[in-house]
Amino acid sequence: xxxxxxFQHAHSAHCESGVMSxxxxxxxxxxxxxxxxxxxxxxxxxxxxFVKLGGMPLIAYRSRxxxxxxxxxxxxxxxxxxxxFSHPAEGxxxxxxxxxxxxxxxxxxxxxxxxxxxxxxxxxFNAHNLIIYKKEGDEYLISDPVFETPVRCETxxxxxxxxxxxxxxxxGLLYYPVHVPESINFAVVIPKAIRKNAKAMLKTxxxxxxxxxxxxxxxxxxxLEQKDRRYAKLFLGHIxxxxxxxxxxxAGFRFIYASFLQEAGKLLDNxxxxxxxxxxxxxxxxWREFALMLAKAIRSKESQTTDFLALKTKLESVADAExxxxxxxxxxxxx
Amino acid sequence: MDNSKVPQHNIxxxxxxxxxxxxxxxxGKYGIIASSGWDVEEAATKQALKELERLSxxxxxxxxxxxxxxxxxxxxxxxxxxxxxxxxxGMFQWRIKxxxxxxxxxxxxxxxxxxxxxxxxxSIQELRELPDRRANGA
Numbered sequence: 502x503x504x505x506x507x508f509q510h511a512h513s514a515h516c517e518s519g520v521m522s523x524x525x526x527x528x529x530x531x532x533x534x535x536x537x538x539x540x541x542x543x544x545x546x547x548x549x550x551f552v553k554l555g556g557m558p559l560i561a562y563r564s565r566x567x568x569x570x571x572x573x574x575x576x577x578x579x580x581x582x583x584x585x586f587s588h589p590a591e592g593x594x595x596x597x598x599x600x601x602x603x604x605x606x607x608x609x610x611x612x613x614x615x616x617x618x619x620x621x622x623x624x625x626f627n628a629h630n631l632i633i634y635k636k637e638g639d640e641y642l643i644s645d646p647v648f649e650t651p652v653r654c655e656t657x658x659x660x661x662x663x664x665x666x667x668x669x670x671x672x673g674l675l676y677y678p679v680h681v682p683e684s685i686n687f688a689v690v691i692p693k694a695i696r697k698n699a700k701a702m703l704k705t706x707x708x709x710x711x712x713x714x715x716x717x718x719x720x721x722x723x724x725l726e727q728k729d730r731r732y733a734k735l736f737l738g739h740i741x742x743x744x745x746x747x748x749x750x751x752a753g754f755r756f757i758y759a760s761f762l763q764e765a766g767k768l769l770d771n772x773x774x775x776x777x778x779x780x781x782x783x784x785x786x787x788w789r790e791f792a793l794m795l796a797k798a799i800r801s802k803e804s805q806t807t808d809f810l811a812l813k814t815k816l817e818s819v820a821d822a823e824x825x826x827x828x829x830x831x832x833x834x835x836x
Numbered sequence: 837m838d839n840s841k842v843p844q845h846n847i848x849x850x851x852x853x854x855x856x857x858x859x860x861x862x863x864g865k866y867g868i869i870a871s872s873g874w875d876v877e878e879a880a881t882k883q884a885l886k887e888l889e890r891l892s893x894x895x896x897x898x899x900x901x902x903x904x905x906x907x908x909x910x911x912x913x914x915x916x917x918x919x920x921x922x923x924x925x926g927m928f929q930w931r932i933k934x935x936x937x938x939x940x941x942x943x944x945x946x947x948x949x950x951x952x953x954x955x956x957x958x959s960i961q962e963l964r965e966l967p968d969r970r971a972n973g974a
Contacts, residue, residue: 512868514856535858535866556917613915614957619851621885625920649854649870661957667923735887741880748855750868756837756858760866782860786837789876796876799883 502528502678508605508634510644510651514750514757516630517569518543519646520607523632525579527605528681534646539761540690541572542698544754547710548718554668555625557739560718562753566609566628566669570676576694580680585672589664592673593656597636599677605634605644609671614662617645617652626747627669633659647748691765692835695774699827712824719816725809733807737795744792752785752792755823759785773833780826787819839869847873849881888915899966905941906966907932907952914956924955 504527511526513519513534518541522534538544545564552559564572574581586592599606612618612626635642640653654662663673705711718740725733743753750757759781766774794815798807837859854870861867892912898904911921922929934940935952946960953963 512854512856512870514858514868534868553919555920619849619853621849621851621881624884624915625924647855665924666926666955667920735883738880738883741876742884745874745877746881750856750858751837751842756866760858763864763866778866779864782837789837792876796879800879 502604502681504528504603504605508632508644511646512649513646513748515563515748515754516645516647517566518757519748520630520632521569521573523644523646524605524607524678525681528678529683530579530681530685532685533760533764535757535760535764537573538569538754538757539698539765540576540694541569542576542694542701543569543572544698544758545701545710546712546714546753548714548721549709550721557736560740560743562744562747562749562755570607572694576690577685578680578682579678581676582679583674583676585674586664587672589660589673592663592675593660596633596675599675600633600636604677605632607632607676608659608663609674610659610662611665611671612662614658614665615645615654616658617643617648617654622746625665625667627665627667627671687765687768688836691769691774695762695765695830695835699830703824703827703831712820712827715820715823716817719813719820722809722816723813725807730803733809734799737807737812738799741792741795741799744788752788755781755785755788769836771835773829773835777826777830777833780822780829784819784823784826787815787822791815791819839867842869842871843874843876844872845875845878847875847878849873849878888912891917896966896969899938902938904936905938906964907941908936909966910952910956910958910963914958916956921955925951 506527508527511523513522515538518534518538522532522537525532525537543564545561547559547561549559570581573579584595586595596606608631610629610631612629613623632644633641634644639656641656641659643652643654645652663671665671702711705713708717725736745751759778762774762778762781766772766778794812798812801807839859839861842857842859850873854872856868857871858866859869892909895904895909895912899906899909916924918929918932922932935944949960949963953960956963
């Protein structure tokens with residue numbers, strides 16, 4: 502596709518929504534990161550105790566990796582070319598030739614093998630997203646949305662990061678748009694995306710996702726009393742990391758969704774959306790209060806006991822408050 | 837969250853980087869604020885790093901005394917666990933566990949050494965040895 506302008510980097514909260522927002526801007530469809538996140542319907546909660554990552558159960562505040570890219574395609578009629586490779590050499594060749602054609606290219610990578618990441622933030626997480634927009638000598642110029650400014654990465658390091666094996670292995674995934682609609686009928690797509698997301702949060706058939714997933718996690722916290730103390734503390738720290746450390750824009754994507762509701766409310770001149778945006782902000786604040794309680798628990802001395810029941814109760818009240826937002830969105834008139 | 841409440845704790849784990857946080861201005865309008873970090877997040881990240889350090893230090897001692905192979909140490913040193921290493925190498929966990937025994941490890945083929953070294957991002961020579969304790973900080 503022919504780009505609208507020379508590529509512009511922007512600082513985003515989350516890698517996947519950041520990449521998609523930057524790409525859409527580049528090809529003439531200015532969608533904010535919050536709009537990308539909201540319209541893809543990627544807000545979620547899931548607690549999967551049987552899936553372990555680095556010895557800890559999977560806790561997610563958004564739906565699975567690639568869900569933002571896929572959701573946006575489905576909901577907005579954008580068409581993306583997505584390509585994985587069985588041989589690293591082939592993957593690098595394709596990337597280079599796309600860059601030569603003037604394309605900006607999205608890629609999935611591991612975090613651990615990216616040398617420009619702060620040493621203390623390098624963990625084995627394989628579903629990071631970034632944009633490669635140029636090659637200069639032996640270096641790629643990269644727009645990593647969670648960084649303030651563009652970064653550089655050596656060819657070999659990027660290749661390693663693109664071809665790690667394991668959970669959510671990127672397999673060298675490259676992606677770029679082949680069709681971007683000129684305009685979007687927001688009055689249709691916004692209510693549809695919101696309703697679908699609210700339903701997914703409220704009416705999951707499985708007890709591990711959505712609001713039920715939050716309550717399930719609360720229950721698990723209540724049971725930590727009987728577990729090994731070191732494990733219990735690591736478990737609590739793990740929740741904080743998934744909520745705040747992974748680029749979520751604060752409070753596990755709840756603020757970014759509130760921002761989306763606000764922008765949507767303005768676009769459609771809809772007071773209900775503005776009102777629910779404020780409600781969601783308060784929910785986000787509660788998630789942060791919860792994180793603060795968790796941090797106090799993990800920093801506590803050996804002799805101090807942790808009030809797991811208080812943590813459980815707090816999380817249950819967060820679940821109640823968040824459920825109220827979705828109910829209000831489903832009951833009201835969104836157009 | 838209000839703009840003024842966005843934490844700016846200059847946390848060490850960010851190494852002078854900033855993270856984008858969504859917050860509202862005095863009119864309630866959302867925007868992105870660059871945050872130098874929240875000490876709550878720092879506590880959680882550091883806790884995870886400390887746990888990895890604890891495991892790698894234990895593994896170091898075991899490898900030093902000949903109870904475990906250097907591979908056992910290098911796995912934790914590269915912030916992996918058995919599951920991550922198995923998935924990254926494409927090998928069964930029981931097979932890797934066997935290679936945690938010094939006798940089995942020493943007998944590995946050059947190809948197997950290369951496979952581990954490549955996955956861990958270190959040289960074969962580094963893989964077969966233990967680093968200097970102080971240089972490593974273990």
